[in-house]
Amino acid sequence: MPKGKEAKGTKVTLRAARKAIRMTLDGRRRLTLSNMGITIFPKCLLKLTNVDELDLSRNLIRKLPDNFGNFSSLRWLDLHSNKLESVPESIGNLVALTHLNLSNNLLTSAGLPSTLGSLTSLTCLNLGMNKLDSVPPTMAALESLQELGLFDNLFINLPDFLQVLKHLTKLNMKQNPLSYVQEDGEETLQRKTAPEEEVHLVSENMLCRPCLRRVKDQRKRLTRLLVSSQPADTSDMIEEKRIRTYAGLIVPNSVAAVNQDVWRIRAVEQETIKGHKELLQ
Secondary structure (H helix, E strand, C coil): CCCCHHHHCCCCCHHHHHHHEEECCCCCEEEECCCCCCCCCCHHHHHCCCCCEEECCCCCCCCCCCCHHHCCCCCEEECCCCCCCCCCHHHHHCCCCCEEECCCCCCEHHHCCHHHHHCCCCCEEECCCCECCCCCHHHHHCCCCCEEECCCCCCCCCCHHHHHCCCCCEEECCCCCCEEECCCCCCEEECCCCCCCCCCCEEHHHCCHHHHHHHHHHHHHHHHHHHHCCCHHHHHHHHHHHHCCCCCEECCCHHHHHHHHHHHHHHHHHHHHHHHHHHHC
């Protein structure tokens, strides 16, 4: 990367944006400008009134223009993994929007406008991995909402309006300092929502830089914790297993690791048997 390019950011022209538009299988016009080092929202994009889907994820955008709501044709908007601290009120004009991803930004509760409640066509909304401790109560009007992500934020209580969202089928509140009241109402207990023990096989190039860094840090902490909590002989086994990694993979699950070892052993055995047969002939 040339010196100063990161600070200045990538410039997107109207001509380049038009050439980048692709048709989806369901006939929608999709513009993907993900992971391009964009720091300032390209205002020329607002002239593309026929775009249905816009992907500006994994950039360095800090602010959206006040007239962002002029993008009235949008049905799908992905802005995850940027540096947004707030969202303009005009976003409420995107009434055709069905999917909105604002996860992994720097959003605070003060930065979410009440006009989010005007997006009544939304079926999927992701606000995870931000700095939110509340959301606008006007979101109770999102009657079509089916999936809501509020994970990895600062929520102490569940939003009150959740009970009125009749079509909501998926709610992710993991990694929040949630509190709950016992049935007798005498004591309030605080708990940190713990992640489920799920391990996924993921290629490193599929993760954004902050996510990749977080996964690697968590893996290191987990390994240190396991080694320190086991007897010496067991710790050696854990350390040996940790060293046995597979290039390009983040946290391969134990089944995959064992299977790969078994495959290798079988391959060696087959080569040995084949060699013996050749000697006997």
